[in-house]
Amino acid sequence: MAILVMTAPIPADSFVAALREAAPDLPVWTSEEVHDPAAVEAILAWRIKPGVVARYPNLRVVCAVGAGVEKLLAAGDLPAQLPVTRALDPAQNEKIAQWVVGCTLQFTRDLRRYAQQQARAHWERHAVRPAARVGVLGLGAVGQAIARAFRPLGYPVAGWSRRGEPVDGVHVCAGEAGLRELLAGSDVLVCALPLTPRTNGLLDRARLAQLPRGAIVVSVGRGEHVVEADLRALLDAGHLGGAALDVFEREPPPPDNWVWSHPQVIATPHIAGEVGRAVVARQTLDALRRARAGEPQPLAVDRAAGY
Numbered sequence: 081m082a083i084l085v086m087t088a089p090i091p092a093d094s095f096v097a098a099l100r101e102a103a104p105d106l107p108v109w110t111s112e113e114v115h116d117p118a119a120v121e122a123i124l125a126w127r128i129k130p131g132v133v134a135r136y137p138n139l140r141v142v143c144a145v146g147a148g149v150e151k152l153l154a155a156g157d158l159p160a161q162l163p164v165t166r167a168l169d170p171a172q173n174e175k176i177a178q179w180v181v182g183c184t185l186q187f188t189r190d191l192r193r194y195a196q197q198q199a200r201a202h203w204e205r206h207a208v209r210p211a212a213r214v215g216v217l218g219l220g221a222v223g224q225a226i227a228r229a230f231r232p233l234g235y236p237v238a239g240w241s242r243r244g245e246p247v248d249g250v251h252v253c254a255g256e257a258g259l260r261e262l263l264a265g266s267d268v269l270v271c272a273l274p275l276t277p278r279t280n281g282l283l284d285r286a287r288l289a290q291l292p293r294g295a296i297v298v299s300v301g302r303g304e305h306v307v308e309a310d311l312r313a314l315l316d317a318g319h320l321g322g323a324a325l326d327v328f329e330r331e332p333p334p335p336d337n338w339v340w341s342h343p344q345v346i347a348t349p350h351i352a353g354e355v356g357r358a359v360v361a362r363q364t365l366d367a368l369r370r371a372r373a374g375e376p377q378p379l380a381v382d383r384a385a386g387y
């Protein structure tokens with residue numbers, strides 16, 4: 081019995097190595113290697129093309145290589161009873177929170193402005209802005225890590241989730257009315273949502289325009305959450321004060337894409353957080369063990385909700 085690793089476009093080597101180290105007796109194959117489809121019990125993947133799963137008659141579980149599962153579910157033909165799990169790495173979420181706080185302070189403490197002044201040897205002080213109100217879209221593992229990171233800085237945090245469950249120290253909103261409330265009261269809007277049909281294109285011109293003038297948009301969920309042309313229009317119109325983007329509608333953005341050169345944009349190549357290989361290996365092996373034993377999967381994806 082074996083695990084098949086198909087993490088493309090992410091190189092598979094480090095995941096294969098981590099699985100082999102954690103379970104030296106279990107065959108671990110990549111899809112490029114010759115393998116016996118009947119032996120495959122678990123697939124670890126970033127995306128799965130339609131028709132692939134049907135080749136593995138004894139498949140018990142599909143494990144996502146990261147927190148987001150939209151590319152896995154997009155195949156559309158995963159049998160309904162086949163468990164799909166995601167990765168959950170608290171250390172990765174802390175790293176994402178560091179990136180979000182670091183980028184936010186570039187704007188809220190005028191560090192970008194002072195860098196430009198420094199380049200001109202120009203000494204000029206600006207009034208320190210009051211603590212920014214942070215609004216976090218998505219209060220899951222990532223969103224809560226971000227909320228926790230802002231609190232000690234004195235930045236009040238509100239958040240928006242689907243079910244509106246309480247989160248310590250966070251003013252939680254839900255639903256369309258909750259979203260309007262959150263947008264109107266966020267000087268910094270952080271998107272940490274999963275990509276689902278309901279969140280795709282959520283941050284369009286109409287919604288971004290509800291943010292207060294000068295607000296900063298920080299995006300670490302998926303590129304498809306933010307309608308980039310609308311973001312640009314509101315930056316250029318002066319309604320938004322800046323944006324920090326780790327994820328994009330198209331990755332990588334083409335060389336002539338405006339995000340690379342816009343003076344108010346921080347753009348990084350989807351590096352805010354990197355999932356720990358040992359964590360993924362441990363969680364994949366645990367998912368397989370549970371699938372064999374018929375036990376519930378604590379990291380199961382809610383297929384109907386899409387995350």
Ligand SMILES: NC(=O)c1ccc[n+]([C@@H]2O[C@H](COP(=O)([O-])OP(=O)(O)OC[C@H]3O[C@@H](n4cnc5c(N)ncnc54)[C@H](OP(=O)(O)O)[C@@H]3O)[C@@H](O)[C@H]2O)c1
Binds near residue numbers: 241
């Ligand atoms: N940039 C990076 O390096 C990076 C790394 C890791 C993950 N990510 C992205 O971050 C996303 C979130 O990860 P996570 O681990 O925090 O996921 P999670 O634990 O599943 O949390 C998702 C959150 O989004 C909320 N949500 C989902 N659909 C919603 C809707 N329609 N309206 C309002 N709220 C909604 C959920 O609400 P409930 O609480 O009510 O369920 C939950 O609070 C991933 O899917 C991935 O796309 C990016």
